[in-house]
Amino acid sequence: MINIVAKITPNAALFTECKGRLQQMLQPTLAEPGCIRFELYEDLDQQCLFLIEKFASQDALDEHYQQPYVKEVFAFYESALALPVEINKLHMI
Numbered sequence: 001m002i003n004i005v006a007k008i009t010p011n012a013a014l015f016t017e018c019k020g021r022l023q024q025m026l027q028p029t030l031a032e033p034g035c036i037r038f039e040l041y042e043d044l045d046q047q048c049l050f051l052i053e054k055f056a057s058q059d060a061l062d063e064h065y066q067q068p069y070v071k072e073v074f075a076f077y078e079s080a081l082a083l084p085v086e087i088n089k090l091h092m093i
Contacts, residue, residue: 001036001054001055001056001057001092002053002054002055002056002057002058002060002061002089003053003054003089003090003091003092004051004052004053004054004055004061004087004088004089004090005050005051005052005053005088005090006050006051006053006085006086006087006088007048007049007050007085007086007088008022008048008049008050008051008077008081008085009047009048009049009081009082009083009086010049010080010081010082011080011081011082012047012082014080015046015047015049017080018049018076018080018081019040019042019049021072021073021076022040022049022051022073023040024069025038025069025070025073026038026039026040028067028069029064029067029069029070032060032063032064032067033056033060034055034056034057034059034060034061034063034064035053035054035055035056035060035064036054036055036056037052037053037054038051038052038053038054039051039052039053
């Protein structure tokens with residue numbers, strides 16, 4: 001299992017657009033065979049977005065990254081983010 005918490009910090013003016021693009025990814029991602037969990041959260045100040053993800057394997061995660069809807073969001077990130085995405089891969093203890 002691959003567990004990920006991704007912290008996404010959009011430019012303030014693009015927060016709503018970034019959130020909308022991520023929301024559009026939720027259902028297609030959850031339909032991927034290797035996806036177990038894919039949830040979107042925002043902090044109370046609406047400055048950061050968080051994706052909580054769980055994939056069955058690294059291969060499933062790699063396949064996720066190849067999806068057209070994921071590539072579109074990654075391309076949007078290039079001009080929309082205030083900071084690089086912070087990816088934390090976690091192991092349950």
